Amino acid sequence: MSSQFAAEHVAGKLPATAGLQPALPKHALAACHVGAIEVRDPSRDMSFRILTADHTGITVSNLERSLVFWRDVLGFELSHRVHQTGELAAEITGVPGAEISLAVLKGPGGHKIELLEYLAPKDRKHLDLRPCDVGSMHVAFTVDNLETVLHRIADAGWRTAGKPQTLRTGPNAGKRVIYVRDPDGTTIEFMQPPEPER
Numbered sequence: 001m002s003s004q005f006a007a008e009h010v011a012g013k014l015p016a017t018a019g020l021q022p023a024l025p026k027h028a029l030a031a032c033h034v035g036a037i038e039v040r041d042p043s044r045d046m047s048f049r050i051l052t053a054d055h056t057g058i059t060v061s062n063l064e065r066s067l068v069f070w071r072d073v074l075g076f077e078l079s080h081r082v083h084q085t086g087e088l089a090a091e092i093t094g095v096p097g098a099e100i101s102l103a104v105l106k107g108p109g110g111h112k113i114e115l116l117e118y119l120a121p122k123d124r125k126h127l128d129l130r131p132c133d134v135g136s137m138h139v140a141f142t143v144d145n146l147e148t149v150l151h152r153i154a155d156a157g158w159r160t161a162g163k164p165q166t167l168r169t170g171p172n173a174g175k176r177v178i179y180v181r182d183p184d185g186t187t188i189e190f191m192q193p194p195e196p197e198r
Helices: 003-010 063-073 086-093 146-155
Strands: 029-033 036-041 046-050 055-059 077-084 099-106 112-120 138-142 176-181 187-192
Touching: 063 077, 063 099, 063 112, 063 146, 077 086, 086 099, 146 176, 146 187
Parallel strands: 055 112, 138 187
Antiparallel strands: 029 036, 036 046, 077 099, 099 112, 176 187
16 A cells, blocks of 8 residues: 555545555555554554555576675665574574575665576576566666666566667656666666756
8 A cells, every 4th residue: 555545534534445446454444654554443442553565576497696786886885684494584584494585675765676596496596577467566766767777687687578668648647768688587677857948
């Protein structure tokens, strides 16, 4: 749910239950607070707040190769690296026998990218999901020079899904957008805002 949508609920512009099903319990309501979204369930006298988006996690086949792309090509800052195994890794992920080597990188605006290479279990799969396949997801970045980005990522082995397109309608009208994919099939969207009118 967007903060704008939640704010409209608070302001009474939308019915209390509009658009909330089935994502929320039957009696839950959402309210927008400064920097957070609170979800309340009056039937249980319980509530919680989504405070912020912390990171996007991406499972990769080769951590070092992915680090080169995110750090050296896109310019993200390496925050830290961690090795997780044993009960900790299994309980967090729900994957018995999981062993993970991961790196966290910080991007502009504070959002982080977590790259995870699973060293175990051995029966892990490599799925080539298309954007239309259920379970596929992507993260989108706004850039100031789309052509330069596309040239740099091509040199790093990423490929575009097609040609950049300019959106004609909606709140992003005027932006040029394109999906790109890495050798693992990870999808990123790049968006370039229109030039300001003079």
